[in-house]
Amino acid sequence: MQFNVLEIADRLKIQLVNRAGDEYIFICPFCSGKKEYPKLYINQSKGVFICHHCHLEGSITDLWALRCGVDTKTAYKQMVNSVSVDIQPIEPIPTPIRDTERIHLVYSEFFKMLTLNPAHKQDLERRGLTPDYLSQFKSLPEDAKTRWNICSILNKKYGLDDVPGFQQKISRKNKSYWDCHRSGMLIPVRDVHQQLTGFQVRTNREPKYIWFSYSGQLKSSVHVIPGRGIPWIIEGVLKSYITHHFLQIPCFGIPGTDTWRLIPFHLIRGGKVVVAYDIEQNPYTLKSRDNLVAHLENMGIEPIIAGWNKNLGKGIDDACLTIYKQGIMPRPEMFLPGIAA
Numbered sequence: 001m002q003f004n005v006l007e008i009a010d011r012l013k014i015q016l017v018n019r020a021g022d023e024y025i026f027i028c029p030f031c032s033g034k035k036e037y038p039k040l041y042i043n044q045s046k047g048v049f050i051c052h053h054c055h056l057e058g059s060i061t062d063l064w065a066l067r068c069g070v071d072t073k074t075a076y077k078q079m080v081n082s083v084s085v086d087i088q089p090i091e092p093i094p095t096p097i098r099d100t101e102r103i104h105l106v107y108s109e110f111f112k113m114l115t116l117n118p119a120h121k122q123d124l125e126r127r128g129l130t131p132d133y134l135s136q137f138k139s140l141p142e143d144a145k146t147r148w149n150i151c152s153i154l155n156k157k158y159g160l161d162d163v164p165g166f167q168q169k170i171s172r173k174n175k176s177y178w179d180c181h182r183s184g185m186l187i188p189v190r191d192v193h194q195q196l197t198g199f200q201v202r203t204n205r206e207p208k209y210i211w212f213s214y215s216g217q218l219k220s221s222v223h224v225i226p227g228r229g230i231p232w233i234i235e236g237v238l239k240s241y242i243t244h245h246f247l248q249i250p251c252f253g254i255p256g257t258d259t260w261r262l263i264p265f266h267l268i269r270g271g272k273v274v275v276a277y278d279i280e281q282n283p284y285t286l287k288s289r290d291n292l293v294a295h296l297e298n299m300g301i302e303p304i305i306a307g308w309n310k311n312l313g314k315g316i317d318d319a320c321l322t323i324y325k326q327g328i329m330p331r332p333e334m335f336l337p338g339i340a341a
């Protein structure tokens with residue numbers, strides 16, 4: 001039996017927005033809330049519907065069943081018998097955003113509101129970063145009022161409930177407010193699309209690096225700097241920034257020796273990768289590196305171990321800086337196996 005789309009839509013309280021020949025376009029009752037999505041298409045002659053926003057689709061009977069919360073058999077009976085049904089109004093649910101997008105959005109906005117304090121600026125300059133690189137880092141505001149204001153603005157705009165790193169606290173006057181870590185330098189951690197996935201915080205005490213998110217809120221993630229050429233795996237997120245600054249290589253900055261498991265290996269092109277762990281005699285570090293190397297080999301990716309004279313420094317970033325200070329621009333080949341000319 002063919003149903004009259006307009007009649008059915010009217011009974012289901014679905015709002016018509018347009019008509020194009022055999023197709024009627026409605027506000028989708030399933031994915032619309034505060035924001036309305038006029039993406040529900042119902043085809044009169046085919047008797048089918050599809051929403052091009054939430055991707056629900058099916059027959060007109062399915063549409064009725066979904067809208068009324070009944071099975072299709074009941075739906076069909078109600079449709080043919082002109083049963084009047086009690087339709088719940090569209091719930092004003094907030095626009096669903098994928099978690100990762102939401103975190104990127106809130107973190108980006110947060111980052112924009114911060115500044116880099118002089119001590120952190122000096123620290124980065126000491127590591128060899130030039131002024132054009134400094135805007136990639138910010139400092140957490142030590143002034144409590146500044147921090148609370150920033151958090152409050154973000155909370156009003158986005159809601160901070162499920163954003164790692166922000167905490168709701170109760171003041172002595174029993175008022176709730178939002179806060180985050182109170183000091184340290186923020187090091188953004190980005191995925192391959194340069195979306196923010198987290199922040200590392202460089203502290204002035206031990207441990208030197210913590211996550212902006214509180215423990216248990218978010219697992220650590222790998223910083224990705226995309227580019228052409230053989231990618232490097234660098235121990236340390238900040239180190240990956242500095243090494244990239246000197247060598248202009250694509251790289252993965254891993255937040256700890258054993259976090260290589262978080263590397264999105266599928267992004268590696270060309271079958272080779274350079275591994276640059278700190279030069280250390282620490283057996284734990286060596287074992288982690290060996291495990292990484294074995295894993296790469298298993299995946300058919302050729303690992304190339306970067307090497308340098310340990311007098312240049314423990315980390316690849318130190319080695320680059322030392323060479324640079326000697327008046328030589330460091331180049332990737334300087335750290336790869338071969339005969340140095």
Ligand SMILES: [Zn+2]
Binds near residue numbers: 029031032055
């Ligand atoms: Zn929809």
